Amino acid sequence: MFIGATAALLVAMALTLIRAFAGPTLFDRVLAANSFGTKTVLLIGVLGFLTDRPEFLDIALLYALVNFIGTIAVLKFFRYRNLGLSNTEAADREEID
Amino acid sequence: MTGAGMITIVDIALLTMLCFTAIAIMVLRHLFAVAALTGAFSLLSAGLLVALDAVDVAFTEAAVGAGISTVLMLGTLALTQRREHRPPRFSLTALLVVIATGGALIYATSDMPAYGDPNAPALKHVVPFYIEGSQNDIGVPNIVTSILASYRGYDTLGEVAVIFTAGIGVMFLLGLRREDEDDEGATRRGPGRPPDAPKPGGTKS
Numbered sequence: 001m002f003i004g005a006t007a008a009l010l011v012a013m014a015l016t017l018i019r020a021f022a023g024p025t026l027f028d029r030v031l032a033a034n035s036f037g038t039k040t041v042l043l044i045g046v047l048g049f050l051t052d053r054p055e056f057l058d059i060a061l062l063y064a065l066v067n068f069i070g071t072i073a074v075l076k077f078f079r080y081r082n083l084g085l086s087n088t089e090a091a092d093r094e095e096i097d
Numbered sequence: 098m099t100g101a102g103m104i105t106i107v108d109i110a111l112l113t114m115l116c117f118t119a120i121a122i123m124v125l126r127h128l129f130a131v132a133a134l135t136g137a138f139s140l141l142s143a144g145l146l147v148a149l150d151a152v153d154v155a156f157t158e159a160a161v162g163a164g165i166s167t168v169l170m171l172g173t174l175a176l177t178q179r180r181e182h183r184p185p186r187f188s189l190t191a192l193l194v195v196i197a198t199g200g201a202l203i204y205a206t207s208d209m210p211a212y213g214d215p216n217a218p219a220l221k222h223v224v225p226f227y228i229e230g231s232q233n234d235i236g237v238p239n240i241v242t243s244i245l246a247s248y249r250g251y252d253t254l255g256e257v258a259v260i261f262t263a264g265i266g267v268m269f270l271l272g273l274r275r276e277d278e279d280d281e282g283a284t285r286r287g288p289g290r291p292p293d294a295p296k297p298g299g300t301k302s
Contacts, residue, residue, distance in 0.1 A: 029129075073171050
């Protein structure tokens, strides 16, 4: 069962990667890279069970956290075109919009 | 099919995707997409390291490569422009130098012991001592963790001190402002924002 899951995950990773290469818009690429991270988290979890070492799940959890930080950074970049704004400056920008 | 056979297939698939990602990073000119793809590249290599049982290295790769590096690259993109200029021309000399260096490196790997060889020189020095003693001396199930956190504890502490000092130095160089200094100057723009930066909210590129 885990072998089948691994194969399916690899196919899904390849598909998202193709979408990240092909585009056509920027949002396709960002979404593809993001879901690619999720696929990696799942793959590492499944790999742990495949080799009878379920403790890999902890690492998969860490990856999920890292992915989350990356998503926040990407979204902030899209919204404000800047990552170094403080809260008040960000609020000012919001009013200008 | 056994689990070990499946691991080989996973290795091959991950390496293939790694190659294609690297080529795409070279070819693409839109730097935002490149930043996203380098994150994917780091995650792929972290997956490979997990498949190679180097779980602690995979941890570092995921945290630094996929997490912090992506954020830093996006921060750089906010300060510069988001499109890479075309290289002026194709350089044959550079290609030859790269091919020669790569060939030399590949030739050098033929001297290395085979993957997983228990008689490799690196595993003969202090490793038997660690493997025998770790369970009684430290009591941590993972030997790598016991080496890093206990046998080489002072070494790790020194590394943390060095990285902490470097971080403080970088923060001073960048001149990060404190929150309470922001009150005067409500019209001031963000730090280092180029004057011709696109308007916020304009996400078309």
